[in-house]
Amino acid sequence: MPITIASWNINSVRLRMPIVKRFAEAARPDVLCLQETKVRDEDFPFSDLRDLGYNHIEISGQKGYHGVAILSRFPLSDVVRGPFCREGHARHIAARVGAGAGVTVHNFYVPAGGDEPDPAINPKFDHKLHFLGRMSDGPKERHLLPERAVVVGDLNIAPLETDVWSHKALLKVVSHTPVEVEAFGRVQAAGGWVDALRERIPPAEKLYTWWSYRSPDWAAADKGRRLDHVWLSPDLRQDLGAVTVFKEARGWDKPSDHVPVMAELRI
Known part of the structure; x- marks a missing residue:
């Protein structure tokens, strides 16, 4: 049966x-x-x-900051919360979706990392790299097994040159620095994760999911970044259907600075 899974950094539900x-x-x-x-x-x-219509809801929250939730039309089971964050923030939740084999959905909010891409002087950036390191260790620690699994969320890294409005201008800007992109690559490689959006949207094509609030006209400037991701375990690759980035949501009334992304799976 087809199932659609969407991810959205909503910036206050x-x-x-x-x-x-x-x-x-x-x-x-x-x-x-x-x-x-x-x-x-x-x-x-x-x-x-x-x-x-979301009768099955699992959450991990905290006052005023962070927080993740999985809303589902299907039953949720085997819920796991937060083995990746050394600070104890509400940045991860996972659950098995559906009866039988189902799929495990991991929902992440990776630390943004602050403004200075130097872990020696910026504790927030050090925290981000530590969090990504824990994600890389996930398969061997059995927290992030790449078996009938989907990883979604605001991973706060735009890995490809076409995932940012200007590769040259952002090379020293947190979210696109080489050290982050390398750490991101290690997470992907550790599980063999498949980048669902780039399976359907060629890597040569510009693709963004976030536009800053600071821009007076975000659409005209179009200085975006792809910070939001959907990954599939290798055994689900052949089950991927359509993917959608809902760019229009950035222009809705009182928007988030992120837009929803969605993937269809035939499971």
């Missing part, structure tokens, strides 16, 4: 509930993974999301 509703009703993803929910578990808007 309660503040942006109107556009969550708009997206859910328009795209109707079977599974919707949110990052930066920015809400304590006890204040999460369960009823609003169940009204949209």
Whole structure:
């Protein structure tokens, strides 16, 4: 059966509930993974999301910062929260989706890393590299097994030259520096993860999922980066259908600076 899995850094789920509703009703993803929910578990808007058909919800939140959630039309089981973050932030949640073999969905919010790409002077950047190192170790530690698994989320790295508006201008900007791209590559290689978006959208083509709030006209400037990703374990590669980047969502009322990305699997 086909299943659609979407990922979106929503930048406060309660503040942006109107556009969550708009997206859910328009795209109707079977599974919707949110990052930066920015809400304590006890204040999460369960009823609003169940009204949209997501009767199965697993969350990991904290007040005002971070936070991840998996919303599903199918049952969720085998839930795991957060073995990757040394700071104890709510940056990861995983669950098995569906009955039988199903698929395991890992939802990540990788640390942004601050402004200075030097771990010796920037603790936030050091934290980011440590987090990526734990992701690389995931398969051998059995936290991130590449078997009937999907990794989604705001991974906060734009790895390809075509994933940023200017490779030259951003080489020293956090999210596209060589040290981050190399760490990102090690995570991918450790599990043999398949970049679902680039399976369907050629690597030579510019592709962005994030546009800064600082731009007075984000669409005209189009200075974006691809920070949001969908990866598949190798055994799901042949099951990939369409992928979609919902760029129009950046222009909605009170938008997130990220847009949703979605992949269809035939499982």
